[in-house]
Amino acid sequence: xxxxxxxxxxxxxxxxxxxxxxxxxxxxxxxxxxxxxxxxxxxxxxxxxxxxxxxxxxxxxxxxxxxxxxxxxxxxxxxxxxxxxxxxxxxxxxxxxxxxxxxxxxxxxxxxxxxxxxxxxxxxxxxxxxxxxxxxxxxxxxxxxxxxxxxxxxxxxxxxxxxxxxxxxxxxxxxxxxxxxxxxxxxxxxxxxxxxxxxxxxxxxxxxxxxxxxxxxxxxxxxxxxxxxxxxxxxxxxxxxxxxxxxxxxxxxxxxxxxxxxxxxxxxxxxxxxxxxxxxxxxxxxxxxxxxxxxxxxxxxxxxxxxxxxxxxxxxxx
Amino acid sequence: xxxxxxxxxxxxxxxxxxxxxxxxxxxxxxxxxxxxxxxxxxxxxxxxxxxxxxxxxxxxxxxxxxxxxxxxxxxxxxxxxxxxxxxxxxxxxxxxxxxxxxxxxxxxxxxxxxxxxxxxxxxxxxxxxxxxxxxxxxxxxxxxxxxxxxxxxxxxxxxxxxxxxxxxxxxxxxxxxxxxxxxxxxxxxxxxxxxxxxxxxxxxxxxxxxxxxxxxxxxxxxxxxxxxxxxxxxxxxxxxxxxxxxxxxxxxxxxxxxxxxxxxxxxxxxxxxxxxxxxxxxxxxxxxxxxxxx
Numbered sequence: 001x002x003x004x005x006x007x008x009x010x011x012x013x014x015x016x017x018x019x020x021x022x023x024x025x026x027x028x029x030x031x032x033x034x035x036x037x038x039x040x041x042x043x044x045x046x047x048x049x050x051x052x053x054x055x056x057x058x059x060x061x062x063x064x065x066x067x068x069x070x071x072x073x074x075x076x077x078x079x080x081x082x083x084x085x086x087x088x089x090x091x092x093x094x095x096x097x098x099x100x101x102x103x104x105x106x107x108x109x110x111x112x113x114x115x116x117x118x119x120x121x122x123x124x125x126x127x128x129x130x131x132x133x134x135x136x137x138x139x140x141x142x143x144x145x146x147x148x149x150x151x152x153x154x155x156x157x158x159x160x161x162x163x164x165x166x167x168x169x170x171x172x173x174x175x176x177x178x179x180x181x182x183x184x185x186x187x188x189x190x191x192x193x194x195x196x197x198x199x200x201x202x203x204x205x206x207x208x209x210x211x212x213x214x215x216x217x218x219x220x221x222x223x224x225x226x227x228x229x230x231x232x233x234x235x236x237x238x239x240x241x242x243x244x245x246x247x248x249x250x251x252x253x254x255x256x257x258x259x260x261x262x263x264x265x266x267x268x269x270x271x272x273x274x275x276x277x278x279x280x281x282x283x284x285x286x287x288x289x290x291x292x293x294x295x296x297x298x299x300x301x302x303x304x305x306x307x308x309x310x311x312x313x314x315x316x317x318x
Numbered sequence: 319x320x321x322x323x324x325x326x327x328x329x330x331x332x333x334x335x336x337x338x339x340x341x342x343x344x345x346x347x348x349x350x351x352x353x354x355x356x357x358x359x360x361x362x363x364x365x366x367x368x369x370x371x372x373x374x375x376x377x378x379x380x381x382x383x384x385x386x387x388x389x390x391x392x393x394x395x396x397x398x399x400x401x402x403x404x405x406x407x408x409x410x411x412x413x414x415x416x417x418x419x420x421x422x423x424x425x426x427x428x429x430x431x432x433x434x435x436x437x438x439x440x441x442x443x444x445x446x447x448x449x450x451x452x453x454x455x456x457x458x459x460x461x462x463x464x465x466x467x468x469x470x471x472x473x474x475x476x477x478x479x480x481x482x483x484x485x486x487x488x489x490x491x492x493x494x495x496x497x498x499x500x501x502x503x504x505x506x507x508x509x510x511x512x513x514x515x516x517x518x519x520x521x522x523x524x525x526x527x528x529x530x531x532x533x534x535x536x537x538x539x540x541x542x543x544x545x546x547x548x549x550x551x552x553x554x555x556x557x558x559x560x561x562x563x564x565x566x567x568x569x570x571x572x573x574x575x576x577x578x579x580x581x582x583x584x585x586x587x588x589x590x591x592x593x594x595x596x597x598x599x600x601x602x603x604x605x606x607x608x609x610x611x612x
Contacts, residue, residue: 025426031500036419036431039412042469043434049451050443056450063450112341115334128338131345133598139529141547142587145554146348149579156351159368188344196602220327253532257555271445278446279536291444 057289070285077289086273091248094269098247100183106243108191110236113198114228118220129199132192144257147185148172172258175265182258182267197239198232205231237315245302248294270294349587356381356580363576381581391585394546397461401545402527405465409523410516412470417478418504435472449536463537464530464545474519481515482508521597528590550586554579 026033052067057077059070081087112132119125135143150156151171158168171177209227218226252271259267270290278287302317310316323331351370355363359375366374385391419425420432443451448467457463490507498506509516531547538544 022426029422029425032419032422032425033427035415035500039416039419039470040431040434042412042466043438045455046448046451046467046469047438047442050447051441053443053447053450056447067450115337118330118334119338120331124335124338128342129602130595130598131342133602134345134349134594137525137529137590137594137598137601138587139531139547139550139590141529141531141551141554142583145550145579145583146352148555149352149576150348156369163368192341192345193601220330256532257551274445279449284446284450288444288446291446295444 054288054292056285057292059285061285061288073285077286078293080286081290081293086268089265090268090270090273093266094248094250094271096266097179097182097250097269098243100179101186102240102243102247104183105187105190106240108187109194110198110232112191113195113202113232114224116195116199117202117228129192129195132195134192135189136193140253140257143185143189144254147181147258151181172260173262175263175267178259178263178267182254186254198235201232201235202228233313234315237309237313238317241302241305241309241317244305245298247301248297352580352583356577356584358577360575360577378577381575381577382585384578385581385585390541390544390549390552391546391582393542394544394549397543398528398546401461401464401530402524405468405527406520406524408465409468409470409474410519413474413478413519413523414504414509414516416470416475417482418500418508420475420479421482435475439472452537458537459539459543461538461543464527464533467533471523474522478512478515478519481512485511518600518603521593521600525590525597546586550582553582 056067056070058072058074059067060073060076061067061070065071116125116128119128151158153168153170157171162168171181205227209231210223213223213227248270250269250271252269252275255267255269255272256275259272271294274287274291274294277283277290306316306318347369354370354373357373357377357379358366358370359373359378360381362374416435420428422428442448452458452463452467457466485508489511490503493503493507529547531545531551534543534545534548535551538548
């Protein structure tokens with residue numbers, strides 16, 4: 001940042017020099033700073049405010065006393081959570097939904113992108129893509145409304161089950177089926193849109209590699225195995241690391257819309273628990289502590305996944 | 319190349335095309351089913367089992383008439399329109415200003431401001447502290463609670479900044495010599511040269527506002543301030559009939575008929591479906607920008 005006319009003066013490194021330069025800069029870019037000021041204020045209030053508020057996870061917060069006035073309780077809320085009946089259920093549910101997501105939902109967009117890549121007609125390819133992105137843009141309320149409607153005992157899915165010789169049942173009331181419904185509808189919602197990033201990666205592969213391989217007599221499968229897969233491997237690994245970092249976190253909107261007390265046994269996850277404790281039962285401190293626990297675990301998982309990947313595959317986030 | 323294709327390859331191509339057709343059918347059919355069912359005769363639909371390939375008993379628009387007679391749907395539409403229009407305009411304006419600030423050269427506090435914004439992409443206070451804060455600043459039960467707390471997205475600011483930095487400096491130099499203010503440079507030179515990215519921003523923020531429901535579920539109490547998604551949640555998921563009758567809290571437990579539910583689904587989705595063909599390529603482009611940066 002040092003400019004020519006200030007760089008020669010010895011006092012520029014002292015703090016007095018710094019403030020002098022700062023004042024000059026503030027004066028010169030007055031309008032620019034005035035423009036950004038409301039946005040800085042927004043960040044301080046609505047982003048750093050809640051970060052400051054995290055301390056209530058270590059306090060016995062009461063709205064009357066405020067954040068600062070409430071007494072400290074140390075790690076009490078955390079200990080309560082670890083000892084609670086729900087602890088292992090929440091960990092298991094959160095982990096399993098994400099784990100199944102990793103096994104079933106994660107590979108689908110990759111496979112889809114690879115198959116799209118093999119289509120010969122560009123027009124057909126574009127049509128398939130356009131249609132497959134559609135569910136991503138539909139509101140989650142409408143999607144969950146449709147799911148609720150289709151799996152109800154007189155719904156379309158049940159009609160098909162009966163047709164195949166099964167029995168009619170309200171599927172969203174069955175704890176054993178919640179994950180299946182959640183994951184499979186998730187694939188329907190996201191497969192197309194999540195393939196975009198892999199299609200982008202595929203388009204970056206040097207076409208000359210394919211031409212050379214064809215001359216060498218490599219078939220389609222060989223080309224896919226030796227050129228295409230290594231070509232998209234970095235993207236796949238990076239996304240995999242990010243997904244592992246999220247193993248214990250889950251967007252709760254879809255679960256909130258689909259679960260009910262009957263299915264809590266398999267459907268209740270950490271974030272929905274935080275929501276119920278905090279915003280329905282007003283146990284602010286306890287739910288904040290659970291939220292903090294969740295973030296710490298996620299962060300740890302992300303670091304572990306990243307380090308393992310750096311050792312094993314040479315690809316990493318940092 | 320065509321003559322070199324082996325039987326195996328041709329077979330693969332055929333299966334691949336069939337698979338893609340299946341993907342398209344499975345993606346679209348739920349919407350088609352809901353559409354046909356919304357126009358069906360309610361009695362026939364109740365008895366019908368399995369797939370629908372056309373509206374049952376001819377095209378009926380009774381369900382839509384019911385939907386538009388319902389005050390809550392109209393209230394929801396009105397509130398959502400306000401949130402989308404006001405919210406998106408403010409979002410885009412703030413994002414442009416922030417992107418502009420971060421794209422300027424020789425501004426001393428640029429780096430600290432950038433760092434301050436980036437930190438929030440990785441650390442947040444989470445649900446409960448945000449809820450307490452929004453209540454604390456007096457936004458509870460106000461439509462502004464659905465706009466102000468999401469004023470800008472840091473990610474979008476970075477996309478905007480990257481785009482602004484690609485504009486050649488020579489284009490603004492003459493304006494600077496003429497003594498143009500920062501506002502003039504931003505609104506008369508930079509923004510008109512960035513229309514594609516501005517369009518992307520309008521679409522991203524706009525669709526997000528249209529589809530949002532959770533903020534309203536926790537911050538809005540009065541029914542006359544409900545956005546459309548919240549009204550739809552009551553009808554589609556909670557199965558509440560009171561929002562389908564007069565808006566008063568009645569203890570009626572009768573189920574909302576399927577045709578009406580499906581008409582509500584279509585009514586709430588049509589605006590997105592109408593703009594979708596135009597916007598989907600921009601959304602895809604947005605993912606690409608993110609991919610290249612990440």
